[in-house]
Amino acid sequence: MPGLVRGVARTAAIAGTASAVSGRVQRRQAAKFAEKDAQTAAQRQQAYQQQVAPPEVPTQRGATSGGDTLQQLKTLGELRAQGVLTEEEFATQKAKILGG
Structure with missing residues (x-):
């Protein structure tokens, strides 16, 4: 029976460690993707603000009042x-x- 308890404890320790590592990796990736999304949003906003007004349509020749x-x-x-x-x-x- 001591071998069984030791095996269960060992499995629990491994599973706990794996769970903790997995959680850290997920949080790190989430932060990385959030930062990337923020940069993309900032670039889009900047491009929108720098957008040039559409050119005016030239008037037809001889179109005086x-x-x-x-x-x-x-x-x-x-x-x-x-x-x-x-x-x-x-x-x-x-x-x-x-x-x-």
């Missing part, structure tokens, strides 16, 4: 009527204003 275009054409017509611009100059400037 209607009032501005009309005023330029009126001025151009007045200059032609006064004789300051020739028909060719008027046509060239008109094409520039209208985008064509």
